Amino acid sequence: MENITTTNATKPNGQSFEELYRGKQFKAAIDLLLSQKDQFKPAIFHYNLGTCYAKLEEWGAARFNFEKAKSLGFSHSMLNNNLNVVLQKIDTIELANSVSLFDRTIDWGLSTSRDLFLAVELTLFLSILLALKFMKKQSKALLGFLSLFMILTSLFYFVPRTYNVAIILEDSQTLEGPSNLFAPKFLVKKGARVILEKEAKENWFLIKYPEQLSGWVHKKSLGFY
Numbered sequence: 001m002e003n004i005t006t007t008n009a010t011k012p013n014g015q016s017f018e019e020l021y022r023g024k025q026f027k028a029a030i031d032l033l034l035s036q037k038d039q040f041k042p043a044i045f046h047y048n049l050g051t052c053y054a055k056l057e058e059w060g061a062a063r064f065n066f067e068k069a070k071s072l073g074f075s076h077s078m079l080n081n082n083l084n085v086v087l088q089k090i091d092t093i094e095l096a097n098s099v100s101l102f103d104r105t106i107d108w109g110l111s112t113s114r115d116l117f118l119a120v121e122l123t124l125f126l127s128i129l130l131a132l133k134f135m136k137k138q139s140k141a142l143l144g145f146l147s148l149f150m151i152l153t154s155l156f157y158f159v160p161r162t163y164n165v166a167i168i169l170e171d172s173q174t175l176e177g178p179s180n181l182f183a184p185k186f187l188v189k190k191g192a193r194v195i196l197e198k199e200a201k202e203n204w205f206l207i208k209y210p211e212q213l214s215g216w217v218h219k220k221s222l223g224f225y
Contacts, residue, residue: 017048026052043074054086060190062086064167064223067193071225090191092168098210106195106209109156110165117157124150163208164196166222174215178204185215196222 020029030052037045050065066083087094095107124146131143170190176182178201188194188207194217195209203219 021048021052024055026055043069043072046072047074047076047079050086051082054082057089059086059089060167060169061223063090063191063193064169064225067167068223068225086191090189092189092192093210093212095193095195095210098212100209100211103210103212105156106160109158109160110193112157117153120153121150124153160195162198164198164205164224166194166196166205166224168192168194168217168221169223170221172217172221174207174213174217175204176215178202178206178216182216186213188213188217194222 015023015028015032017029017032020026020032030049033040033045033049033052040048046065046069050062050069053059053065054062063083063086066079066086069079070083095103095110098104098107128143128146128150131146168188168190172188172190174185174188176185192213194207194213196205196207200219201216204216205219205222206216207213
C-alpha cells in the first residue's frame, strides 16, 4: 500500500510522515497524522491514515478512513486498490452479498458515484424523449418501463443518503434496545458497513441495513462518513 504525502509535517525529532511510513513505524506515523491533522488536506489525511491502519491489520479503522477519503472526493487508483484489499480481509455480512434484494439495491445506490448516476439518469431521460417523439402507441409499455426505471434509480440513489452511514470500528454486539440492559442480538464484525437511523437515543443508533444485522449499537463503535 502506498501513501500520498502533500505536507512537510514532521515529528519533534525531525522525522517526516514519509520517513516514518517507509521505516515501517506505522504507529508513530499515525500519531504524527493525528497530532498535525491540519497540515493535511482532509481526504489525504484519511487516505494516509487508512494505509497505516491497514499495515497494522486494523481493518475496521482502515476501511473507515478509506471510505471517508472517498466520500470527501478523493479519487485515485491506489485508494480503490487498497480498499479492495481491506474488503477481502473483512469477514462480515455486507450489503452487497446480503440475502436481501433490498440490501443489495441500497449498496448499489451507495456505491454509485454522482457522475455515474447523472449519466444514467440523463440517458434514461433522453430515451424517454425519443420514445415520446418516434415510437408508436404500442410501445407505451417500453415508455412506462423507462419512466419507472428512472424513478427507481433516483429513489435508490437518494434514499440511502437520508440515513447515517458508518463503519463498525470494533467487533460489537447489537442489542434489542438502546441500552446495555437489553438482550444481545448479533455480533457485528469490525469493518462492516451499516446504515443507521438518523436519530440516536442516548448515543445508541439503530442499524437498519443490512437487515440481518438489525439492532442497536453504541456510538463509540461507529465511524461515520
